[in-house]
Amino acid sequence: MAVGRLRRTTLPTIWAGDTHVAAGDALAAAERGLERGVEVLGKVAQGLRGLSAALEGGKSRDSAALAPLREAYELTEEITAGPFIDPLNYDGDTMHRAHQLAKSGMAERVGAHTAVAEASREASSTFHDLASQARLQRLADSPLSALDELLLADAGSTGDSVDTAVLSAAMADRAADRLAGMGEADRARMEQLLASAGSPEHRAYLMRALAAGHDIDRITEFNRLIGPYGDDPAWLREHLNPLGAGGLAAGQQPTTFDGAEWTQGQHPTCVASSTVTARAQVDPLYALQLTTGGHPGDPAYDNGAAFAERLRDEQVRVYDGERSWLQELPLLGSDGMTNDQSATVADQEIGARTGADYENRDVDNSDERRAVLPEIERAVDEGHAVPFSSHDDSGGHQMLIIGHEGDRLQVYNPWGYTVWVDEDDFVNGRLGSIGNGVPTEFTSVRLPG
Numbered sequence: 001m002a003v004g005r006l007r008r009t010t011l012p013t014i015w016a017g018d019t020h021v022a023a024g025d026a027l028a029a030a031e032r033g034l035e036r037g038v039e040v041l042g043k044v045a046q047g048l049r050g051l052s053a054a055l056e057g058g059k060s061r062d063s064a065a066l067a068p069l070r071e072a073y074e075l076t077e078e079i080t081a082g083p084f085i086d087p088l089n090y091d092g093d094t095m096h097r098a099h100q101l102a103k104s105g106m107a108e109r110v111g112a113h114t115a116v117a118e119a120s121r122e123a124s125s126t127f128h129d130l131a132s133q134a135r136l137q138r139l140a141d142s143p144l145s146a147l148d149e150l151l152l153a154d155a156g157s158t159g160d161s162v163d164t165a166v167l168s169a170a171m172a173d174r175a176a177d178r179l180a181g182m183g184e185a186d187r188a189r190m191e192q193l194l195a196s197a198g199s200p201e202h203r204a205y206l207m208r209a210l211a212a213g214h215d216i217d218r219i220t221e222f223n224r225l226i227g228p229y230g231d232d233p234a235w236l237r238e239h240l241n242p243l244g245a246g247g248l249a250a251g252q253q254p255t256t257f258d259g260a261e262w263t264q265g266q267h268p269t270c271v272a273s274s275t276v277t278a279r280a281q282v283d284p285l286y287a288l289q290l291t292t293g294g295h296p297g298d299p300a301y302d303n304g305a306a307f308a309e310r311l312r313d314e315q316v317r318v319y320d321g322e323r324s325w326l327q328e329l330p331l332l333g334s335d336g337m338t339n340d341q342s343a344t345v346a347d348q349e350i351g352a353r354t355g356a357d358y359e360n361r362d363v364d365n366s367d368e369r370r371a372v373l374p375e376i377e378r379a380v381d382e383g384h385a386v387p388f389s390s391h392d393d394s395g396g397h398q399m400l401i402i403g404h405e406g407d408r409l410q411v412y413n414p415w416g417y418t419v420w421v422d423e424d425d426f427v428n429g430r431l432g433s434i435g436n437g438v439p440t441e442f443t444s445v446r447l448p449g
Contacts, residue, residue: 003031025200026147029154033136040130047126054119061112069105072098122407125377129404132381135165138172142179143187148194155204156233156244164244166204167211168383171282174211174355186216193223198230205240205284212283212353222285225296239291240284242277243402243412252417252435257291260304263416264315268335270398271342271387272319273414276311278385278400279349286353290314318345342387342398343446356384356448369427369442379448380404385412388445390431390438397439413438 007027075098079090135153142149156166167175179190190210197203205226209219229235237244242255242262255262255277262280264273280287288294290310293301300306322341327333337345339360346358363369379386386401403410408420411434425433429441 003027003034007031026151029150029200032154032157033150036133040133043130044127047123051119051123054116058112058116058119061115062109065105065108065112067105068101068108072101072105075101121374125374125404126406128378129381129406132169132383135167135169135172138167138169139176142176144179144191144194151200152204152207155200156237166201166208166241166244169381170354170383171208171211174213175207178210178213179207182216189216189220193220196227197223198227199233199236201233201236202226202230205236208240208282208284212285214285218285222288225288225292225294228297239296240287242280242287243418244281250420252419254417255412256304256416257307258302258304260308260311261416262311262414264414265312267312267315269315269319270414271337271345272315272317274387274398274400274412275318275342275345275349276314277412277414278346278387279353281385281402282350283353318349321345336396337398339389339444339446342389346387346446346448350385351448354384354448358387358446358448360444360446362444363442366427366429372445372447373423373426375447376401376409376445377404380409384448386445386447389443391441391443392439394437394439396443399434399438401445 007024075094079094080086136149139149139153144152152167153172154165156164179187182190190206193206194203197206206219206223209222214222226236226240229239238257242257262277264270267273276290280290288296291302291307292298293306293310295301319337322345323337327335339362343358343360347356351357361372363372376386376388380401381404387398388401389396389398391397399414400412401409402412402418403420405420407423409423409426410418410420412418413434415435417435419434421431421433425431426442431438431442432440
């Protein structure tokens with residue numbers, strides 16, 4: 001509240017930090033961060049209370065289940081002699097009663113332990129999700145001032161959520177490491193670019209380019225191209241962040257640029273298409289090339305039809321570049337790409353810009369799907385796109401998991417939209433909830449390491 005009151009006073013035009021941060025912008029970011037901090041601590045308290053209640057309930061159920069087990073034991077003592085049946089005292093009804101009591105007690109104890117284990121998993125997932133939102137911590141090792149780091153971590157976020165922030169946790173880590181590893185001259189050039197940026201979002205996209213592994217010369221050229229639009233966060237988001245506008249909205253949210261969808265169309269290129277979109281999500285230079293052809297503002301290039309053509313060309317490049325000659329044979333060949341080919345192109349196109357090394361993991365049943373969910377959640381919370389496959393009698397399909405909130409996962413379907421899906425649907429083979437015609441059973445995932 002103190003920061004809010006200060007922000008609402010008439011401030012002189014004060015500039016601070018290494019990149020000339022406006023005092024008003026800094027205070028607004030601080031206010032949002034503090035408000036979110038209060039909310040997060042409230043969620044932590046709620047989660048701990050829920051876990052405590054689950055532990056107490058589980059302990060009570062477990063203790064109560066001992067009574068029928070003790071009774072079953074006492075009954076079997078009456079009709080046995082050591083480990084053997086006592087032929088003089090054996091009674092079938094007594095054995096049947098003991099059997100039923102033992103089954104009931106064991107089932108109740110297993111149920112109690114299972115409920116506690118699930119509550120623990122949910123709490124762990126929630127706390128990791130909340131921890132990943134502490135973006136400012138990720139930039140703490142950069143050579144920039146704390147004020148600059150605050151504005152960069154906050155850029156693009158709102159008072160309600162950091163899910164729309166330009167820099168994910170993984171991007172912030174890589175950007176801080178790369179900035180710290182720069183030579184003095186290159187770092188000075190980078191700081192000058194940040195200082196001349198037209199908005200906090202503009203600064204954050206420059207850091208996003210740094211996180212994607214581009215050198216200072218390429219980032220300087222990138223800044224020249226987007227500079228005229230640096231004070232227009234909506235333009236930057238549309239041109240540089242293809243999956244960044246969905247938020248927490250319910251239902252299918254179209255992924256479009258100037259009216260053209262980020263989609264595979266009617267082609268069997270779901271692996272290539274989702275991979276191209278994932279790369280555009282982490283590499284703003286690549287995204288700008290797709291959306292504008294390197295000519296932002298030029299109506300001959302910066303339009304939906306031209307974008308769709310460039311997108312299709314990239315999808316074909318990735319698709320044709322990894323498929324084998326056997327897959328191309330007439331009659332004997334097949335459409336699409338394998339899971340191993342998906343992991344390879346993920347390494348080449350996405351991992352090369354994020355430092356991740358993708359590994360395919362097959363999941364054959366509901367237990368294996370549930371077991372892999374925490375790894376998926378952690379990867380997504382860090383800001384990594386996670387490719388996964390689904391199958392049924394109609395065939396197979398690859399999509400991306402790009403978001404996580406509670407017990408829901410956000411999916412990008414290369415048919416041209418994002419949608420939130422309950423994790424139970426992933427576990428129990430109900431992925432038709434993503435859209436009509438989507439193969440229903442989650443069968444494999446490419447996890448970044």
